Amino acid sequence: MFEGAAEVRLADGSGRCDGRVEVKHQDQWGTVCRVYWDENDAVVVCKQLGCGSVISAVQSKRFVPGSGPIWMDNVDCRGTESALSDCTHKGWGKHNCIHSEDVGVTCTGEVLATPDLCDQIWGINK
Incomplete structure (x- = not known):
């Protein structure tokens, strides 16, 4: 059964593009454990959120630990x-983690569409 992409957000950071990684599964927000977490994983989060490039893939306690389920490991x-x-x-x-092992991401920031890209998306002719 295809469920589609799970929603992702960054919580308890300095803005929408910085924080602890949380993913929504079964209508409940939960966290991601740090085992194997690296820059490739952070690239996907930044891309999914439209937040530009990765500044850091955080495996430390920089962000407040989450609560609720740990959805991904x-x-x-x-x-x-x-x-x-x-x-x-x-x-x-499925995990063997505790919330102090929750991961975070810091991205460069929101990517704004250029006027030319908007023209292509909405079919605006000059």
Whole structure:
């Protein structure tokens, strides 16, 4: 059964493009464990959120630990996926982590569409 891409957000950071990675599964927000977390994984999160490029893939306690379920562990992205849920992982809710191991991401910021790109998207002719 195809579920589509799971929503992703960054929480408790300095803005929309900085914070602890949270993913929505079964209508509940949860966190991602740091095992195997690297820049390729962060690239996918920044891309999915429209937040530009990666500044850092955080595996430390820079952000406040989350609460609720830990949805993903052993995440392994190639960096080409369009959503974090497209990356391989241990299985939804399968982990051996605690919330102090939650990952975070810092991205460069929102990517704004150029006027030419907007013209292409909306078919505006000059």
